[in-house]
Amino acid sequence: MPQGKPNVVPQDGLTTRQRRNRPLLLVHTGEMKGKSTSAFGLALRGWNQGWSIGVFQFVKSAKWKVGEESAFRALGKLHDETGEGGPVEWHKMGEGWSWARKQGSEEDHAAAALEGWREIARRLGEERHGMYVLDEFTYPLHWGWIDVGEVVRTLRDRPGHQHVVITGRNAPQELVDAADLVLETTKVKHPMDAGQKGQKGIEW
Amino acid sequence: MPQGKPNVVPQDGLTTRQRRNRPLLLVHTGEMKGKSTSAFGLALRGWNQGWSIGVFQFVKSAKWKVGEESAFRALGKLHDETGEGGPVEWHKMGEGWSWARKQGSEEDHAAAALEGWREIARRLGEERHGMYVLDEFTYPLHWGWIDVGEVVRTLRDRPGHQHVVITGRNAPQELVDAADLVLETTKVKHPMDAGQKGQKGIEW
Numbered sequence: 001m002p003q004g005k006p007n008v009v010p011q012d013g014l015t016t017r018q019r020r021n022r023p024l025l026l027v028h029t030g031e032m033k034g035k036s037t038s039a040f041g042l043a044l045r046g047w048n049q050g051w052s053i054g055v056f057q058f059v060k061s062a063k064w065k066v067g068e069e070s071a072f073r074a075l076g077k078l079h080d081e082t083g084e085g086g087p088v089e090w091h092k093m094g095e096g097w098s099w100a101r102k103q104g105s106e107e108d109h110a111a112a113a114l115e116g117w118r119e120i121a122r123r124l125g126e127e128r129h130g131m132y133v134l135d136e137f138t139y140p141l142h143w144g145w146i147d148v149g150e151v152v153r154t155l156r157d158r159p160g161h162q163h164v165v166i167t168g169r170n171a172p173q174e175l176v177d178a179a180d181l182v183l184e185t186t187k188v189k190h191p192m193d194a195g196q197k198g199q200k201g202i203e204w
Numbered sequence: 205m206p207q208g209k210p211n212v213v214p215q216d217g218l219t220t221r222q223r224r225n226r227p228l229l230l231v232h233t234g235e236m237k238g239k240s241t242s243a244f245g246l247a248l249r250g251w252n253q254g255w256s257i258g259v260f261q262f263v264k265s266a267k268w269k270v271g272e273e274s275a276f277r278a279l280g281k282l283h284d285e286t287g288e289g290g291p292v293e294w295h296k297m298g299e300g301w302s303w304a305r306k307q308g309s310e311e312d313h314a315a316a317a318l319e320g321w322r323e324i325a326r327r328l329g330e331e332r333h334g335m336y337v338l339d340e341f342t343y344p345l346h347w348g349w350i351d352v353g354e355v356v357r358t359l360r361d362r363p364g365h366q367h368v369v370i371t372g373r374n375a376p377q378e379l380v381d382a383a384d385l386v387l388e389t390t391k392v393k394h395p396m397d398a399g400q401k402g403q404k405g406i407e408w
Contacts, residue, residue: 021403024395028238034387037245038238042406045271049405067249074282074289075275084278131405163406180400182393183238188386191228196384199225201253201335202246202367 023161025178029138029171030185033203038183039133039165040068046163047075047085051130055090056120058113059136059168066204086130091116113140117151127160138168141175152178227365229382233342233375234389237407242387243337243369244272250367251279251289255334259294260324262317263340263372268296270408290334295320317344321355331364342372345379356382 026042028035043053055072057065069090076088093109093116117140123129140146152174155164166175176182198204230246232239247257259276261268273294280292297313297320321344327333344350356378359368370379380386402408 022395022400024403024406026406029392030390032387034232034238034242034389037248038242038389039245040248041241041243041245041272044241044244044275045269045408046405048271048274051405065249067252068245070252071248071279071289075278078278078282085275176392179393180395180398182391183236184390184392185238185242186234186388186390188233188380188388189383190386191226191384194384196226199228201250201255202228202230204249 021161022180023158024163024180025155026163026165026181026183027138027171027175027179028165028167028183028185029169029176030183031169032185032187032190034185035167035169035183036065036068036135038185039135039167040065040072042165043072043131043133044075046131047072047079047088049086049130051086051163052128053086053088053131053133054120054123054129055088055133055135056116056137057090057092057135058116059093059139065135067201089129110140110143110145113145117146121154124154124158124162124164127162129162131163132165134164134166136168137166138171138175141172142168142170148172148174151175225365226384227362228367228384229359230367230369230385230387231342231375231379231383232369232371232387232389233373233380234387235373236389236391236394238389239371239373239387240269240272240339242389243339243371244269244276246369247276247335247337248279250335251276251283251292253290253334255290255367256332257290257292257335257337258324258327258333259292259337259339260320260341261294261296261339262320263297263343268408269339271405293333314344314347314349317349321350325358328358328362328366328368331366333366335367336369338368338370340372341370342375342379345376346372346374352376352378355379 028039047053072088072090075085079085079087093112120132141148141151156178232243251257276292276294279289283289283291297316324336345352345355360382
């Protein structure tokens with residue numbers, strides 16, 4: 001529940017309204033599930049504001065979060081047809097877009113991830129979206145495929161009013177330092193501990 | 205990313221498929237935001253499976269999660285018109301439904317919360333939904349408005365294949381013990397620490 005009460009009022013010369021409406025960099029990290037699902041839950045709010053939602057998935061997974069993708073594509077289609085909510089773009093590394101479709105070697109994946117990031121940087125420069133979800137983007141940062149310093153500078157200098165949500169384990173400290181909000185998910189209990197495998201509607 | 209590898213294989217006489225498809229009780233607790241948003245992100249997966257989604261909000265809030273509500277109502281409407289995804293019902297304590305509309309005293313709110321829980325128990329008995337989101341349901345439990353033992357028994361004995369997600373701070377230990385999955389969200393950094401108030405599209 002939002003409390004609405006800031007803990008301190010900074011001496012930054014901004015009015016409450018100006019401060020309230022600053023674009024945010026949010027990082028969802030930690031060992032437990034919930035990082036991506038809460039990013040997509042947040043994107044529902046952005047969609048309802050009529051913002052353009054851009055989702056960029058950085059790690060190939062056997063299960064591509066098909067549930068979220070289908071639902072957001074449906075919401076985007078609804079917007080295009082009725083004007084309700086905002087438009088939605090959903091991009092996966094290696095599919096469509098301008099990313100390399102190469103398979104296999106780590107170098108290819110690293111190049112594709114870097115190309116993907118460059119496309120996002122271009123979009124930030126052009127103020128293409130109101131909210132960006134960079135799903136599992138911490139991995140190419142953690143693996144050194146993309147330079148964290150460059151990412152932080154680009155995000156810090158982004159123009160206009162663009163919110164950015166980054167998800168994934170092992171968020172680099174430099175990214176955490178640059179973020180306005182950092183959420184960490186912790187496992188208290190998980191069905192796999194009791195020998196249960198993932199299932200539809202829950203894990204994907 | 206789902207790993208797909210259980211840590212142990214229990215000797216429970218079930219096949220992997222039977223074990224995989226057990227209905228889950230999930231609890232999202234902790235001090236930080238992300239509890240409800242990740243529940244709604246999860247519900248997108250359930251919607252995409254064609255399940256009936258039932259959302260029940262237990263705590264009146266100045267900001268009623270209007271973003272998620274609008275998006276899910278849109279998805280529910282889309283289902284009704286095109287058959288895509290699953291149907292959606294969204295209920296708020298004190299509005300519509302069979303809940304008392306009384307305002308004001310704590311006793312009235314406690315009675316309304318209990319009546320709301322009884323309605324959910326009826327629905328569980330009738331297998332009305334594939335996924336239930338009991339949003340901020342831990343509060344009436346924590347405050348003693350609803351008996352935790354009764355809730356745990358009802359959930360444990362629920363028939364069929366119904367997933368239940370419960371969100372909110374201060375989840376009672378008995379509920380945590382009964383859950384299959386418990387996610388805890390932790391604050392690493394929050395804009396309010398820097399004097400920033402909540403804003404549209406992010407907090408609601």
